[in-house]
Amino acid sequence: MVADKSPKAGVQSVERTFELLEIIASVGGSAALGVLAEHSDLPLPTIHRLLRTLSAMGYVRQLPNKHYALGPKLIRLGESAARLIGSWSQQHLRELVERTGESANMAVMDSDMAVYVAQVPSPHSMRMFTEVGRRVHLHSTGVGKALLMQLPNDAISALVSRTGLPAATENTLTTPDALLRDIDLSRGRGYAVDEGEQEIGVRCFAVPVPDAPTLTAISISGPAARVTLKSATKVAPLLKRIAREVASEFDEHAAG
Template sequence: MGWVVPQEPSGVQSVVRAFRVLEALADAPGDATVADVASRAELAPSTTHRLLATLTSLGYARQTDDRRYALGPALITLGSRATPQAAVIAGPVLEELERATEETANLAVLDGDLVAYVAQRASRHHMRMFTEAGRRVLPHASGVGKAILATLPQQRVTELVRRTGMPRFTDSTLTTESALLTDLRASRRRGFTIDDGEQEVGVRCIAVAVPGAPVPTAVSISGPAARISDASLPAAVEALATAAARLSELLGASPSRA
């Protein structure tokens, strides 16, 4: 079901509808027709067409050669400007997560087809993981990437990894769609994802998606596999769930859908 839109002045309602159109484009598995967007946004096709024309003129949507629509490049600029602010907002939560787990805490977002690390709090241990803010990685071989993929429709996941490929980084890397989809299903059931040496040998990462974040987002801890053991998982997952819930509040969860 779509949003239940309150009765607002027409100008405010137009803004709400414009964002519903943008979210419909983001949720579409590929380029979308006006009818596709209208159906997803639960708007009249005529209204959707007018909003798409305006968003396209501003660069927030784009029209393909076959008269379909997709998200536009102007959103990249907005996202890049919002990222530093997200890092500032998330800082105290990541610090608390590092204190609770004594492992490096990370925040990452979906950036096109890749996952970008936007903030980190390094572990107090001398042997620790470090990933510079701004680094972008393939999602199939990272804990945060798989946590984000687990929130997306299966068709969008398969289309994404077909564009990026699934290269092998270690003997543990998942390199087939079937293996990845199986892993994502298991992750949804248990509520967290594991990168068990899939990006780097000897490194383990546990990640949880941030519910309702403005863009697909995940929080994680990473460290040597010897320290992030199966015995320590319950406490680590509890700390991550607490951090994810707090980040959801601070980063501004999207309005609930009816």
């Protein structure tokens, strides 16, 4: 028998293993067996066998309530992947800084938070600065809102019910209705805005990176006196173009 060498050919057990991990991640980081069976259409004996293997390797752990959660070994893999994503994006973020004069950032969704994986700072002495690896709430940041733009509203509501809407400043959106209205507006215009919601006096424009393997967003941010609302007419198209170029980087590295 000739082996199937088409791009769709794969090892079924590996595909099923990653399917379970992705399901656990998509439902908030932990799931009961029934949820895994419902979402995967796999028989329970198969799920048990795969989870036992993942648990023994540290990629899954069983909680006291018998739910299965993502394990600590995935942290190391995620950090390594985030560093690679950040390195691929540097040239594109540098172009954003050169064209706008403001700090450029990239973030990915990690559980119910956004984590910064790359930044190129503005050359100005007064600038926005954040540490790579910093985790921030989704509802109060430009990159966070750009990540939320890629989720259906029911998933946003479920996320908010888990995390709440803590206020970072007096401008932070602190009700689910206000956040959903803002996200709907962001989808309509194609970019998100942080109006001093994370830090007073700072404005941020952010867009999703389309078709990235994990939810990803890029942004520029700086003092509101320089990053004016009027500047969105030039900044937003630039961000969208750079986001498409970043997406092409993902495709090239995946093909390689």
